[in-house]
Amino acid sequence: MAELRILDQPTRTPNDGRAKVLEPMVAQLASGLEKLGLAMKSRTWRREGRPGFGPLQRQILTLLRSKPGRTAQVSMIANELIVRLPTASEAVATLERKRLVRRRRTSRDGRVVTVELTARGLQACGPSAGKPDHLARAIETLAKGEQASLLKVLVKVIRTLQEQGEISVARMCVSCRYFHPNHHVDPDRPHHCAYVNAPFGDASLRLDCLEYEAATADQARNAWAVFAGDRAGVS
Numbered sequence: 001m002a003e004l005r006i007l008d009q010p011t012r013t014p015n016d017g018r019a020k021v022l023e024p025m026v027a028q029l030a031s032g033l034e035k036l037g038l039a040m041k042s043r044t045w046r047r048e049g050r051p052g053f054g055p056l057q058r059q060i061l062t063l064l065r066s067k068p069g070r071t072a073q074v075s076m077i078a079n080e081l082i083v084r085l086p087t088a089s090e091a092v093a094t095l096e097r098k099r100l101v102r103r104r105r106t107s108r109d110g111r112v113v114t115v116e117l118t119a120r121g122l123q124a125c126g127p128s129a130g131k132p133d134h135l136a137r138a139i140e141t142l143a144k145g146e147q148a149s150l151l152k153v154l155v156k157v158i159r160t161l162q163e164q165g166e167i168s169v170a171r172m173c174v175s176c177r178y179f180h181p182n183h184h185v186d187p188d189r190p191h192h193c194a195y196v197n198a199p200f201g202d203a204s205l206r207l208d209c210l211e212y213e214a215a216t217a218d219q220a221r222n223a224w225a226v227f228a229g230d231r232a233g234v235s
């Protein structure tokens, strides 16, 4: 019981120079996610560090793969991945040396640089390339309902981190113009995707959809209120 009492104690954590008290459950969950992040990062570095193929380069390849024509301007890459322009330029230059992307100057004065994914780059960031199999295997041990719940929770956490500017913009359903949350009465498939004009459930929520188109700020705010349960969705 003594141990349980310790676990129930609120945890203090630094926050902008001031200590913030966290609920025990919040502290445990944050700690668990932090451990996962550390495990992923160390695996990624161990695997990818050898040929200089680091996490930022992988993120750039994945971002390009999601873009129409598999191209993007360097400034857009820096903006979406929340890194400085010189950092993005350096990573792109490294990728070009490896023939994973090619750069083109597209403005008359040569200041706008467009980056294009090469066939070799596409292969390097394909669906099976570099996937953390150990993580996928751990997730596969969860029941289908648990997987759907986890996905929904992750969407919520990622969306909040995006709002705080902590992580890059993801092409997620919750901020997509085609997303109509809790639109149907079917509890298994309550959401509606207007792009494919079909209902779907939490298990099919997308975190990186190629058909994604950003909603207006009002649309996204309303959809979020319905998705998060603050407002009814089915009229």
Ligand code: SF4
Pocket: 171, 172, 173, 176, 177, 178, 179, 180, 192, 193, 194, 195, 196, 206, 209, 210, 211, 212, 213
């Ligand atoms: S287009 Fe993609 S991101 Fe948008 S609602 Fe449909 S599945 Fe979700």
